[in-house]
Amino acid sequence: MGLLVDGNWQDKWYDTSSTGGRFKRSESQFRNWVTADGSAGPSGEGGFAAASGRYHLYVSYACPWAHRALVMRALKGLQAHIGVSVVHPLMLENGWELRDDFEAATGDSLYGFDKLYELYLRADSHYSGRVTVPVLWDTQRETIVSNESADIIRMLNTGFDGLDATPGDYYPESLRAEIDAVNERVYDSVNNGVYKAGFASSQEAYDEAVSGLFAALDELEERLGRQRYLVGNTLTEADIRLWTTLVRFDPVYVTHFKCDRKRIADYPNLLGFLKDLYQLPGVAQTVDMAHIRHHYFRSHPTVNPHGIISVGPRLDWGSPHGREKFGAREVCGA
Numbered sequence: 256m257g258l259l260v261d262g263n264w265q266d267k268w269y270d271t272s273s274t275g276g277r278f279k280r281s282e283s284q285f286r287n288w289v290t291a292d293g294s295a296g297p298s299g300e301g302g303f304a305a306a307s308g309r310y311h312l313y314v315s316y317a318c319p320w321a322h323r324a325l326v327m328r329a330l331k332g333l334q335a336h337i338g339v340s341v342v343h344p345l346m347l348e349n350g351w352e353l354r355d356d357f358e359a360a361t362g363d364s365l366y367g368f369d370k371l372y373e374l375y376l377r378a379d380s381h382y383s384g385r386v387t388v389p390v391l392w393d394t395q396r397e398t399i400v401s402n403e404s405a406d407i408i409r410m411l412n413t414g415f416d417g418l419d420a421t422p423g424d425y426y427p428e429s430l431r432a433e434i435d436a437v438n439e440r441v442y443d444s445v446n447n448g449v450y451k452a453g454f455a456s457s458q459e460a461y462d463e464a465v466s467g468l469f470a471a472l473d474e475l476e477e478r479l480g481r482q483r484y485l486v487g488n489t490l491t492e493a494d495i496r497l498w499t500t501l502v503r504f505d506p507v508y509v510t511h512f513k514c515d516r517k518r519i520a521d522y523p524n525l526l527g528f529l530k531d532l533y534q535l536p537g538v539a540q541t542v543d544m545a546h547i548r549h550h551y552f553r554s555h556p557t558v559n560p561h562g563i564i565s566v567g568p569r570l571d572w573g574s575p576h577g578r579e580k581f582g583a584r585e586v587c588g589a
């Protein structure tokens with residue numbers, strides 16, 4: 256675990272000393288957008304036109320943020336247009352490594368780099384900041400288009416519709432206000448809430464994170480007791496963003512991040528929702544539990560010094576989810 260400082264790698268754990276033991280996630284720095292015609296998106300510069308084979312995703316199967324991008328790529332049927340490299344699950348003194356000595360880790364097919372930070376340096380030899388996944392890489396300009404998953408899933412949602420993407424708009428204009436509101440709540444309390452609990456280095460910071468997390472999960476359980484998805488019966492990016500955290504909850508966060516007031520298995524609606532999305536075409540294939548469990552239990556020596564991987568619960572996400580009782584799934588534009 257570390258970061259680049261003016262192009263130099265430094266092995267450092269997250270600094271929580273100046274924030275009362277609270278983990279603060281840094282902002283992503285590459286914020287360009289792929290668009291249908293190459294015009295600039297909501298941030299960054301233009302010049303990244305959608306094209307088959309031009310863009311490549313670097314992901315970790317362990318990472319919930321990278322997982323969003325894999326799910327959107329699957330729902331939009333973009334597998335043939337956007338290649339993927341999968342990092343090794345362990346993230347230690349060199350950060351993410353592009354080794355292929357673990358089942359389903361691919362190494363780097365583009366440059367043969369060993370470490371993900373070499374890719375960041377290829378984009379900017381003076382880069383300062385964390386070296387995170389996902390990365391959307393442009394093979395033509397040889398740079399990072401974006402390292403922000405929230406933006407990447409929106410590019411995949413509509414940017415490639417001129418190719419033969421599967422129809423469906425998961426961030427439709429008419430639902431944006433509601434999606435944004437749900438995202439904000441879920442991001443801070445749930446997606447990031449589990450990390451705030453797990454990486455807290457004071458009791459106070461942990462208590463704060465975990466109480467916010469379970470208040471939000473209770474609220475989401477109630478919401479999903481009224482409707483099939485987070486925004487009515489329409490499947491949207493808000494669902495994908497919650498789902499990648501739910502998938503990791505019982506097998507990892509309960510134990511490793513001490514999020515143990517309840518399991519997702521104790522929330523009937525959240526569990527049904529988890530299974531419903533898991534059973535969408537192409538989605539189960541984006542879940543690699545070996546990467547998920549090896550990464551968390553073995554990459555955080557401050558949290559789990561002996562790197563012991565817990566036995567974990569038995570998972571049965573292929574069984575009937577019962578969510579049809581709220582009505583049929585709707586997907587805008589499909």
Ligand SMILES: N[C@@H](CCC(=O)N[C@@H](CS)C(=O)NCC(=O)O)C(=O)O
Pocket residue numbers: 256257282283317318319320321350385386387388389402403404405
């Ligand atoms: N805001 C980013 C966060 C990505 C992120 O933090 N990824 C983690 C893996 S789960 C990572 O690569 N961490 C490496 C580090 O912080 O050094 C996004 O959503 O894309």
